[in-house]
Amino acid sequence: MNPTRERILAAARASQPTETVLPTIPDFGGDASLTRFSEVLASIGGTVVRLPSRAALAGTVAELFPAARVVASPLLATAHPIDQQTPIDVLADVDLAVLPGAFGVAENGAVWLPEPSMLHRALPTVTQHLALVLDHRQLVATMHQAYARLPDGPGGYGLFIAGPSKTADIEQSLVIGAHGARSLVVLLY
Amino acid sequence: MKVALFVPCYVDQFYPQVAIATLQLLAKLGVPATYPPAQTCCGQPLANSGCEHEALPIYQHFVATFKDYDYTVVPSGSCVYHVQKHFDKLDQTPDVQHVRATTIDLIDFITQVLGVQELPGTFPHKVGLHLSCHGQRGLHQANESELTPVRDGRLRRLLASLDGIELTELDRNDECCGFGGTFCVSEAAISGRMGHDRAHDHLRNGTEVLTGGDMSCLMHLQGIVRRQQLPMRVLHAAEILNSTLTTS
Amino acid sequence: MSYLTHAGRAEAFVLDHERTSWHDETLWFVRQKRDRAVYAVPEFQELRELASQIKNHTLSRLDHYLAQFEAAALANGVQVHWAADAAEHNDLVLRIVRQHGATRVVKSKSMLTEECHLNPHLLAHGIEVIDTDLGERIIQLRDEPPSHLVLPAIHLKKEDVGETFHRHLGTAQGLTDPQQLAEAARQHLRPKFLAGEVALTGVNFAIAETGSVVVCTNEGNADLGVSLAPVHIASMGIEKLLPRLQDLGVFTRLLARSATGQPVTTYTAHYTKPAPGREMHVIIVDNGRTQQLGRPDFRASLKCIRCGACMNTCPVYRRSGGHSYDFTVPGPIGSILSPNIDLKKHSTLPFASTLCGSCTDVCPVKIDIHTQLYKWRQIVAEANHLPTAKKLGLKFMGRLLASPAAFKLSGQLARRGLRLLPHALSHHPGANAWAIARELPEPPKQSFRDWYAQQPSPTA
Numbered sequence: 001m002n003p004t005r006e007r008i009l010a011a012a013r014a015s016q017p018t019e020t021v022l023p024t025i026p027d028f029g030g031d032a033s034l035t036r037f038s039e040v041l042a043s044i045g046g047t048v049v050r051l052p053s054r055a056a057l058a059g060t061v062a063e064l065f066p067a068a069r070v071v072a073s074p075l076l077a078t079a080h081p082i083d084q085q086t087p088i089d090v091l092a093d094v095d096l097a098v099l100p101g102a103f104g105v106a107e108n109g110a111v112w113l114p115e116p117s118m119l120h121r122a123l124p125t126v127t128q129h130l131a132l133v134l135d136h137r138q139l140v141a142t143m144h145q146a147y148a149r150l151p152d153g154p155g156g157y158g159l160f161i162a163g164p165s166k167t168a169d170i171e172q173s174l175v176i177g178a179h180g181a182r183s184l185v186v187l188l189y
Numbered sequence: 190m191k192v193a194l195f196v197p198c199y200v201d202q203f204y205p206q207v208a209i210a211t212l213q214l215l216a217k218l219g220v221p222a223t224y225p226p227a228q229t230c231c232g233q234p235l236a237n238s239g240c241e242h243e244a245l246p247i248y249q250h251f252v253a254t255f256k257d258y259d260y261t262v263v264p265s266g267s268c269v270y271h272v273q274k275h276f277d278k279l280d281q282t283p284d285v286q287h288v289r290a291t292t293i294d295l296i297d298f299i300t301q302v303l304g305v306q307e308l309p310g311t312f313p314h315k316v317g318l319h320l321s322c323h324g325q326r327g328l329h330q331a332n333e334s335e336l337t338p339v340r341d342g343r344l345r346r347l348l349a350s351l352d353g354i355e356l357t358e359l360d361r362n363d364e365c366c367g368f369g370g371t372f373c374v375s376e377a378a379i380s381g382r383m384g385h386d387r388a389h390d391h392l393r394n395g396t397e398v399l400t401g402g403d404m405s406c407l408m409h410l411q412g413i414v415r416r417q418q419l420p421m422r423v424l425h426a427a428e429i430l431n432s433t434l435t436t437s
Numbered sequence: 438m439s440y441l442t443h444a445g446r447a448e449a450f451v452l453d454h455e456r457t458s459w460h461d462e463t464l465w466f467v468r469q470k471r472d473r474a475v476y477a478v479p480e481f482q483e484l485r486e487l488a489s490q491i492k493n494h495t496l497s498r499l500d501h502y503l504a505q506f507e508a509a510a511l512a513n514g515v516q517v518h519w520a521a522d523a524a525e526h527n528d529l530v531l532r533i534v535r536q537h538g539a540t541r542v543v544k545s546k547s548m549l550t551e552e553c554h555l556n557p558h559l560l561a562h563g564i565e566v567i568d569t570d571l572g573e574r575i576i577q578l579r580d581e582p583p584s585h586l587v588l589p590a591i592h593l594k595k596e597d598v599g600e601t602f603h604r605h606l607g608t609a610q611g612l613t614d615p616q617q618l619a620e621a622a623r624q625h626l627r628p629k630f631l632a633g634e635v636a637l638t639g640v641n642f643a644i645a646e647t648g649s650v651v652v653c654t655n656e657g658n659a660d661l662g663v664s665l666a667p668v669h670i671a672s673m674g675i676e677k678l679l680p681r682l683q684d685l686g687v688f689t690r691l692l693a694r695s696a697t698g699q700p701v702t703t704y705t706a707h708y709t710k711p712a713p714g715r716e717m718h719v720i721i722v723d724n725g726r727t728q729q730l731g732r733p734d735f736r737a738s739l740k741c742i743r744c745g746a747c748m749n750t751c752p753v754y755r756r757s758g759g760h761s762y763d764f765t766v767p768g769p770i771g772s773i774l775s776p777n778i779d780l781k782k783h784s785t786l787p788f789a790s791t792l793c794g795s796c797t798d799v800c801p802v803k804i805d806i807h808t809q810l811y812k813w814r815q816i817v818a819e820a821n822h823l824p825t826a827k828k829l830g831l832k833f834m835g836r837l838l839a840s841p842a843a844f845k846l847s848g849q850l851a852r853r854g855l856r857l858l859p860h861a862l863s864h865h866p867g868a869n870a871w872a873i874a875r876e877l878p879e880p881p882k883q884s885f886r887d888w889y890a891q892q893p894s895p896t897a
Contacts, residue, residue, distance in 0.1 A: 004519040004520065004521050005519040007521060008519055008521060008675065008721070008727065009500045009503060011723065011727035011728075011730075012499040012675065012727050012730065014731070015728070015731030015736075016496060016500065016730055017496065017497050017733065017736065018497060019497045019498055020490070020494045020497050021490065021494060022494040022495075023490045023491060023494075025487060025683055025684070025686060028480050044703075084712060084713065088631050089631075092627075092631055105701075107478075107690070108699075108700035108701035109700070109701075110701055110705070121660075121663075121664035122660075122661065122664035122665050124657075125661040125664065126630075126661060142686070142690065143685070143690050144683070144686035144687075145686075146686070147682055147683050147685055147686045148683065148686075150682065153647045153649070153709065154647065154649055154682070154707035154709055155707075155710075156513075156710035156711075156712070157664075157707065157708060157709065157710070158707045158709075159660065159704055159705065159706050159707070160701065160705040161703065161704060162700070162702070162704075162705075163703055165655065165656050165657040165704075166655050166656070166703055167572075167619060167655055167656050168588075168697070169571040169575065169588065169589070169590050170571070170590070170595050170615040170618055171463070171593075171594055171595045172463055172466060172467065172588075172591075173616075175616050175619040177619070177620075178571060178619060178623065178655065178656035179569065179623060179626060179627070179630070179656045179658045179661050180656060180657020180658075180661060180704065181657070196885050196886075198838070198844070198848070199878075200885065201885045202848040202851060202852055202880075202885075203852070203878040203879075203880065204878065205881055205883060205884055205885035205887075205888055208885040208889075209888065212889075224886070224889045226841070226886055226890065227841045228841070229838050229839065229840070229841055229844040230838040230844070232838065234834065235831055235834060235835055235838070237792065237811065237814065238818070238823070239788075239815050239816075239819075239831075240815075240818050240832070241815050242819075243831065243832060243835035244835065244838075246835070246839040247835065247839045250839050250841075322792070322793035326793065326795070326798060327794065333795075334472065335475075335750065335798035336475075336482065336798065337476065338472070363795075364795075365752050367752065369791025369793075371827075372788070372790070373870075373871060374870040374871055375444060375827070376447060376753070376788070376789060377873050378444070378447055378448040378451045378452075378873075379447050379451060379753055379756050379757055380791075381873055381874025381875065382451050382457065382756050382874075383752050383753075383756065383791075384875070385874065386461070408878055409875065411876075411878070412874070412875025413874060413876075415875075415876040416875050416876045
């Protein structure tokens with residue numbers, strides 16, 4: 001029995017107002033098109049590349065990232081092996097991570113990346129460059145529909161990633177590439 | 190329709206021409222208004238300073254003065270907002286409720302009660318409309334840029350109906366002028382700076398005549414215009430509308 | 438003018454006319470970005486109403502949702518702690534850090550830890566704590582508090598940042614290019630992330646249903662820190678709760694648009710379970726929140742999602758800067774949160790406003806900020822914290838304004854005085870604060886009531 005816990009809960013109980021209604025959230029519909037997703041992603045510093053086929057992944061990656069030495073990916077046979085036990089100095093060396101996105105959100109260019117797709121939790125942000133592979137049919141319009149696609153919850157760890165890392169903390173000048181990935185490409189098949 | 194005129198204290202003392210114009214404008218629109226001389230103040234300066242309690246006798250005096258009129262028209266959105274919103278501190282007797290419901294800003298009275306949306310008349314000048322915060326956000330007399338990019342409002346439409354008028358498009362449509370009642374002296378530096386920026390927004394965008402529905406804002410802006418000798422006239426909207434309307 | 442009041446500090450800020458213009462324009466630019474984002478979402482006003490209702494409901498069943506959150510988190514293997522105040526919070530953090538023999542802590546943005554003054558506490562006990570958000574790192578190096586909820590270094594020009602980085606990171610003297618400065622920060626902070634032993638984060642939203650904590654960043658610094666360090670400590674105020682995962686649909690659509698005009702932050706992280714072999718802790722903090730919850734007029738301020746839109750839109754904040762509020766959270770929202778913590782110290786904050794109402798219009802959760810500012814003024818006056826001169830002046834004014842005869846006489850005297858006094862006296866800035874920036878109105882010969890009394894019988 002934690003006395004602080006009891007005091008805080010008792011204080012809340014004593015202070016809170018009469019119960020009000022928890023509203024039902026409507027589905028607002030919206031534009032779930034690839035066009036919309038692409039234009040929003042471009043406006044936030046990301047790039048969309050269409051794969052002629054899923055099989056073209058390796059070739060496209062090689063073409064887009066010729067300088068990448070250490071590539072981590074569950075989708076590429078030649079990738080450097082990464083898992084939850086990979087030591088930090090190896091993770092720190094990753095140039096490019098190519099990970100499977102679950103679905104995209106057209107209103108904001110975000111892609112849902114659940115933990116099982118990450119190989120190691122640090123990979124999406126420790127990598128210098130990030131590519132997310134996405135089925136173009138897996139697009140929803142808004143965050144309402146996005147969360148509706150997670151009926152079992154977000155898992156142990158899950159990220160919506162919308163574009164490359166960025167900051168405007170220096171005089172509101174937008175800089176792409178803060179601490180996370182310097183660039184984000186969504187490879188659509 | 191029995192209509193009374195409530196004249197804000199500073200208008201009574203320093204801008205009587207605004208109250209005269211209001212009276213004459215109403216008469217021209219077919220509404221002869223009476224000025225009950227027992228009136229004093231709506232109590233806003235005290236209430237906004239934290240002394241709402243001390244303002245209650247003033248509120249009661251206001252209700253007593255105006256309870257027998259169908260409407261109490263005020264050339265000031267600020268005072269009206271205060272009566273409508275903050276007289277809730279009084280016991281809500283039938284008289285109090287009546288006065289709160291029927292104390293109305295001049296422009297709202299013209300457009301919403303009399304249903305007059307346009308006026309004949311000419312005013313061939315570049316006019317900068319200053320939206321008072323109480324009128325715009327408090328009384329919903331005009332669209333707020335926080336909610337929509339569409340510029341529209343009751344006074345805007347009335348002015349726009351005058352021949353030859355050109356309304357200024359400002360850089361910041363509805364930023365506060367910085368008067369804020371006692372704020373103008375308790376935070377004099379910020380108040381002065383806000384007024385300066387507002388006046389210069391008008392200057393930059395070509396305003397020749399600065400107008401609005403609240404003499405408090407205009408008094409503050411006029412003070413700055415005169416101090417900096419800016420090429421602008423400051424007139425309350427009642428003065429403009431009254432001047433363009435000949436006796437019918 | 439006393440430096441202990443907002444007005445005193447604001448006066449000092451505004452002395453630099455150009456810098457004030459720059460600060461004001463920069464924040465107005467952020468407000469405009471917000472506007473464009475809001476106009477583009479047709480249902481935005483509906484979303485605000487939903488968010489307000491969700492938060493109102495949550496606050497009305499706070500004990501229930503706190504318990505539900507804790508149970509879910511515990512079931513996920515998360516350790517849950519409770520802190521009544523800042524001191525307890527800081528001790529808990531220190532204890533957890535020490536339990537792991539750690540001395541290197543990386544921290545992503547958390548206004549709560551700022552409120553608790555956590556950094557000095559850890560430093561005093563030999564723990565290195567690095568703020569990893571770029572804006573926070575800049576002010577940490579300068580030993581300054583943040584001046585804005587979301588843009589902590591908004592008061593600094595790139596020259597200021599360049600000078601700080603030159604001194605602490607060894608960048609070239611005179612380097613001011615933001616891209617290069619940010620790159621320097623990235624290189625400087627990366628080893629800190631890699632060596633972090635404990636990662637501290639704040640919490641944007643805590644989901645009662647799943648026991649998850651949600652953290653939103655643009656830089657990725659929260660995720661980088663948490664995913665590399667063996668221990669994660671997330672500090673949250675009790676008011677951060679949301680009932681359901683689906684509620685995030687509403688809030689993630691409102692937060693970034695309101696804050697910076699982006700459709701969403703780059704990273705929206707959902708931490709629910711610690712990674713195998715690692716630890717995750719959540720510290721639930723009161724620190725005055727249940728007290729605010731008990732104030733019917735002010736409890737709505739607890740709906741705040743820390744977006745900063747109110748300060749971006751506030752014409753007073755833009756021209757006085759966050760430091761002039763002398764409270765962790767500045768601006769309009771800070772001015773209604775702070776009197777709950779220390780009424781006397783923060784007594785001038787509810788008056789640092791013209792009550793224009795713009796803040797209320799932009800608040801994504803519809804807090805009636807300007808109404809609460811007005812209500813706090815009544816409490817400050819009742820508690821006798823008004824400046825004496827103002828107090829006496831207002832009492833006198835009250836009697837005057839209730840009496841038609843006294844009112845009439847005082848008006849006559851004022852006008853006559855103004856007409857007779859030489860300009861240098863009536864407009865002396867020392868005696869007449871109005872006259873610092875403005876001319877007084879020309880005093881007319883007759884008041885309106887005098888004119889009216891002289892008219893032929895009033896039209897009936």
